[in-house]
Amino acid sequence: MNTALPEEPVYDVAQLGHAELLTPVYEDSLRFFVDIYGLDLVAEEGGSAYLRGWGDTELTTLKLTAAAQAGLGHVGWRAVSPQALARRVAALRAAGVEGEWIDGDVGHGKAYRFRAPSGQLMEVYYESEKYHPTGARKPYLPNQPQAEIHRGVGAQRIDHINILAPDVPGTREVMARTLGFKLREYLVPPGQGEVGAWMSLMNKAHDLAITREAEPTSGRLHHLAYAVENREDVLRAADTFSQLGQPIEFGPAKHSRTQGFFLYVIEPGGNRIEVFSGGIHIFAPDWEPVRWTTEAGGRSTAWGLDVPPSFHGHATPVLV
Template sequence: MTIDYREPVYDVAQLGHTELLTPDLEASARFFTEVYGLYRVEETADSVYLRAWGDEVLTSLKLTAAPQAGLGHVAWRAMSPQALDRRVAAIEAMGIEGRWTDGDIGHGKSFQFTAPGGHTMEVYFETEKYRAPDGEEPYLPNQPQKYRPHGVAVERIDHINLLVPDVHASRTFQQEALGFKPREILTPTPDTEVGAWLSLQTKAHDLALTREPAPTDGRLHHLAYEVTSREDVLKAADIFMENNVFVEFGPAKHSRTQGFFLYVYEPGGNRIEVFAGGIHIFSPDFETVYWNTEKGGRSTAWGVACPESFYNYATPSQT
């Protein structure tokens, strides 16, 4: 493989927040707060804004009422106002038309556009940090709030997986427009990419792109929040069991990223992951790892087989 030594771009810092659509806003909000362990921040007539206890920002998840489940938008936070302007210029130079918005609860103006693959994305910089109210101040000042775990008690937003018709084209756009670094790529044949795991800084991935199995675009595979340890993922399995939440896959260990995982469906229909661990990249000349198949015939690191639904189900559903 030819190593790509192009000058890295660090204008985009992190996955800032995500909007999920749900046909049952009340049930979805109840799942995310009472079972998944998020906190309500704000509410409007059609949306509920949530955060995890370790999120530094005011909100990392917006739930919006809609006829079907799926992704409303995914938002990437820039490093600075100047970095935001550079990324907008790069996006427009690639022939992508977008529009500026006045922002939303928790963040300022954003540039919103449709990425190759059909997903609505936005980039922004100005954000409102979370300030703990009286009585909720943390004992340790390097935490955003007092640790009062409930439900799964996920700590912070981690990554998102999107289905795209053309993985290579979508990956190339994310690299050139937003500065994503390709960490691992699944290529069954030299000319075919079916999966790509991309990160902005040192994480295993902030964004995964998986080939869309249906004749459509713009679909969500899953959204993931992080917990501290594998034991937390195992506890999450028990919590989901006790709350009659359908567990689709896991707990087990991914081959790519090496993260420990568990997948469930929230009441609106979106697939949600609990994620722990994963590799971290510290070398500035990290070489992209190419996979041409599942190692040794294993679909996961320890040989746990993926259910068919993991390959075929996404939101909005095509069935």
Template structure:
């Protein structure tokens, strides 16, 4: 008999991005991406995309090096949080409880097999817009900002990892994620995974770090409303002197129409439409891509730029010297 799906994790809540250029990075996310500042605490600024229901989806923290501070997932209930904590305790991946953070309650920290820090929480603050940002339609979190790219919501993130299979097993066993697509090499090893805890086709992806360095970040992704807005995002980045790495193109895996840029701190940011698709089948069969299929490049036969396979944060030449 097949095990009942584990649905304790509700969705990707927020990401903490580390930046050695906090003021420049903040200007990028506010003026270019079109996000709204919703709070400050210590060395961190909290930011909201206009249709995120929670008070923030991005925590921007000043740091010596760029990279990912932590990724946070909200559970479906207080009881769901306790169940995940009980499963993680004694696993070797658990860190322990914290008192939470600005805009959300107590949280449990753990590490995946590659050392990415994961935060699980339930209690949260819903975004309450000030009068000047109240939307005309009450079922939208915030007024359309009409500034820069106007990203709508946090969509997913992509981590770099050494042992892809170990991470897949961790997310399946301890957090209840489902595998939707993967790359399997000719030798049978897993080179990349796309996993979901929702009806989205993925909440995160992990790709193999070619340097063998653990715990690095590939990119974070915000979604916009249309392909045309991705094209406009490229023009906006051009006008603002933002480095465009690649795109707009279309991925074959997950079919995302994408643009990749670097924010001033050095982290890769994707602007995407539609972002993740919908997976409605409860018995979805993971799509497997072969080594030969991935060598074809993107959906329209474009060659993938070399830096897309080699660049991550923090830069590996810095990591190895620390």
């Protein structure tokens, strides 16, 4: 298996810009994301709500759309410049990944929309509207996007997304070649092929996780994660979820891979949502991807907490 970095790393794509989640219970999901998860509602139009975390610099990072079933509508990756966007579109087309230009949406300009080899709808764009706080949301430090106003969990900023793929190495290789994702860690259990890959665009532990789809389908979502500032905020989130009657699926605990502190819940529409903090940061330009064969020391997580069956069995859309 080839895990080598490209001859010249590509840094044309900067970040996970936004994601769209579909929900069959729009009002209940919106209430969860605003009152419990703590995102701010920016706008509502066309059957969708546009939201952001208090630490997001963009106007909106989550689009919540009413639909017949839960799942990922699309995920957006932001390029570093118009020229970089043009280069990545050319790379996608050269790799046989065809798409189309769309005019944009609330908070961002034109985007090139395509379907990843794993079936999820994605887009890459550059033009984006910044958030400009006013009143009580204006921070006293000008290098903050807004004042630290917590509601519910107080999710700070969009962090990463985990998608399912029938072919993990094939999907990650296309994402590396076309958009510049760097492989940081990957999992190959004894006697199996590659079942997981953790990739980042710059120096985070991961912006994108790709895990193996166990069912004869494609295009599904495992989870979307927003970050909080520290481990204590994850613990506080556990108390908040419990106090507000939101069942916890998994955690709080520490991941072996990425070393992030985590907590998972299933929002009312059925999508898995993570509260995430920390994670390794990668500064070496010649980082060698870490190959895992099992969890650390045979443990399910870094400190030994077992993974619930639902974590490997549930994804959206749910198969009937």
